[in-house]
Amino acid sequence: MTTERYHRCSHCGVEYIYQGSGANPPKFNHATWCPGCYEAALEGMRAIPRRYECRYRPTREIPRLESVTLETLLDWEARNRTDRAARGELPITRIFTPLIDVESGDAQNVREIRGRDEFSVWRFRLATWRQKPEHKIDVPMEYDLEKKCFTGQSWR
Numbered sequence: 001m002t003t004e005r006y007h008r009c010s011h012c013g014v015e016y017i018y019q020g021s022g023a024n025p026p027k028f029n030h031a032t033w034c035p036g037c038y039e040a041a042l043e044g045m046r047a048i049p050r051r052y053e054c055r056y057r058p059t060r061e062i063p064r065l066e067s068v069t070l071e072t073l074l075d076w077e078a079r080n081r082t083d084r085a086a087r088g089e090l091p092i093t094r095i096f097t098p099l100i101d102v103e104s105g106d107a108q109n110v111r112e113i114r115g116r117d118e119f120s121v122w123r124f125r126l127a128t129w130r131q132k133p134e135h136k137i138d139v140p141m142e143y144d145l146e147k148k149c150f151t152g153q154s155w156r
């Protein structure tokens with residue numbers, strides 16, 4: 001499904017059609033800027049190198065997160081769900097593309113679990129299998145593209 005609607009450019013004030021979803025969006029499609037201003041913005045930013053990007057890192061490589069186990073995450077997941085229900089919120093969970101084992105037919109369940117207490121700044125990505133007992137826990141972190149290393153900050 002394609003959604004299109006009229007937007008007014010926040011820079012030049014021209015009214016234009018913005019394609020919010022769907023296949024084959026027009027070139028220089030942006031929710032805030034008209035195609036002309038967006039093209040100019042991209043051209044202007046071309047000289048500015050990208051400094052950071054989000055990369056997921058296994059928690060076993062991060063000493064201060066080593067204590068967060070599968071059991072910890074499952075407990076937080078249940079408590080987060082209870083807290084949301086108490087606030088009248090829907091039980092929405094962010095999910096990720098799973099791996100599928102073609103030979104056994106097993107499939108992953110990959111979801112995000114918000115940390116609690118002193119870990120509340122972290123969003124943990126937990127990958128479990130329906131049949132296999134193995135699991136993987138990682139977190140989105142800020143990666144410095146110039147120094148080629150993680151900064152230690154969570155990616156928010």
Ligand SMILES: [Zn+2]
Pocket residue numbers: 009010011012013014033034035036037038
């Ligand atoms: Zn404009």
